[in-house]
Amino acid sequence: MSVIEVSELRKSYGGRAVVDGVSFAVEEGEIFGILGPNGAGKTTTVECVEGLRVPDAGRVRVTGLDPIADHEQVTRVLGAQLQQSELQAKLTVREALELYATFYPRPADWRPLAERLGLTEKLTTRFAKLSGGQKQRLFIALALVGNPRIVVLDELTTGLDPRARRDTWQLIEDVRAGGVTVLLVTHFMEEAQRLCDRIAVIDRGRIAALDTPEGLIRRSAGATVVSFLPSAPLDERELDALPELASLAAKDGRITLSGTDATVNAVITLLARHHITAHQLRVTDATLDDAFLDLTEATA
Numbered sequence: 001m002s003v004i005e006v007s008e009l010r011k012s013y014g015g016r017a018v019v020d021g022v023s024f025a026v027e028e029g030e031i032f033g034i035l036g037p038n039g040a041g042k043t044t045t046v047e048c049v050e051g052l053r054v055p056d057a058g059r060v061r062v063t064g065l066d067p068i069a070d071h072e073q074v075t076r077v078l079g080a081q082l083q084q085s086e087l088q089a090k091l092t093v094r095e096a097l098e099l100y101a102t103f104y105p106r107p108a109d110w111r112p113l114a115e116r117l118g119l120t121e122k123l124t125t126r127f128a129k130l131s132g133g134q135k136q137r138l139f140i141a142l143a144l145v146g147n148p149r150i151v152v153l154d155e156l157t158t159g160l161d162p163r164a165r166r167d168t169w170q171l172i173e174d175v176r177a178g179g180v181t182v183l184l185v186t187h188f189m190e191e192a193q194r195l196c197d198r199i200a201v202i203d204r205g206r207i208a209a210l211d212t213p214e215g216l217i218r219r220s221a222g223a224t225v226v227s228f229l230p231s232a233p234l235d236e237r238e239l240d241a242l243p244e245l246a247s248l249a250a251k252d253g254r255i256t257l258s259g260t261d262a263t264v265n266a267v268i269t270l271l272a273r274h275h276i277t278a279h280q281l282r283v284t285d286a287t288l289d290d291a292f293l294d295l296t297e298a299t300a
């Protein structure tokens with residue numbers, strides 16, 4: 001069942017379309033990622049889902065509700081961690097958690113949440129005195145304190161140190177294991193690859209690709225990279241003719257090519273046929289990083 005449905009969403013600023021016909025559906029219980037370069041329209045899209053911006057056109061539904069017309073009900077099912085938020089400077093962490101818990105009919109117990117996010121020692125600290133990373137963790141806690149069915153996290157781990165980032169990933173996996181659907185905007189490929197079931201790559205206000213992380217990597221032109229020093233010269237025409245070859249380069253005697261599994265198998269066969277040994281052979285998989293660059297360049 002889809003808990004978020006976005007269809008043909010459009011939003012312009014000053015005559016410039018920043019979201020230009022975006023459609024996707026998020027299934028209950030999944031972690032759905034939105035990935036894209038700066039200014040691609042990610043925040044605008046998720047803020048339309050949250051009911052914080054009014055779309056120019058298109059349809060958005062959250063558990064069947066309209067985020068604008070049914071805003072009150074939507075805030076009960078959807079928890080949001082905002083990209084740039086402020087709280088009153090003098091509010092302590094504990095007061096913020098207690099206050100936010102009162103906004104919801106069935107709030108979570110904020111204590112284990114605070115513990116999980118490493119905020120227990122900061123409960124009496126005022127908001128203004130928190131570090132950037134601590135504020136970030138507090139916003140994640142506030143997004144979850146209402147026990148939402150869906151949580152929207154925009155740049156979840158920006159500003160967090162590596163340990164806090166990993167702890168937060170674990171927290172998100174636990175949150176999902178508890179049945180919560182997660183819509184995640186991220187710049188971190190490792191985060192997207194580790195957490196997301198599916199990812200929509202947004203570029204210039206449009207969806208460039210929507211797939212599982214593995215699917216996106218497979219789509220990238222050079223999903224597998226092979227590099228070796230041949231024991232004898234190879235005929236470049238034969239290399240050029242390899243099946244599904246995406247790129248080929250020769251430098252200082254080292255040959256580097258990318259393609260698919262079929263390309264790799266054909267290289268091995270070619271070498272064997274000519275009795276050539278591949279010294280310092282390296283075979284690596286493309287990463288989501290490569291796929292991202294490929295996909296967002298492709299629409300340039």
Ligand SMILES: Nc1ncnc2c1ncn2[C@@H]1O[C@H](COP(=O)(O)OP(=O)(O)OP(=O)(O)O)[C@@H](O)[C@H]1O
Binds near residue numbers: 013014039044045
């Ligand atoms: N309220 C606004 N008024 C005018 N322009 C806006 C407004 N909000 C966003 N924009 C513009 O719309 C474009 C998309 O912005 P958005 O914040 O959605 O991108 P993003 O993909 O979230 O980027 P980032 O990764 O940098 O956060 C940007 O060029 C931005 O300058």
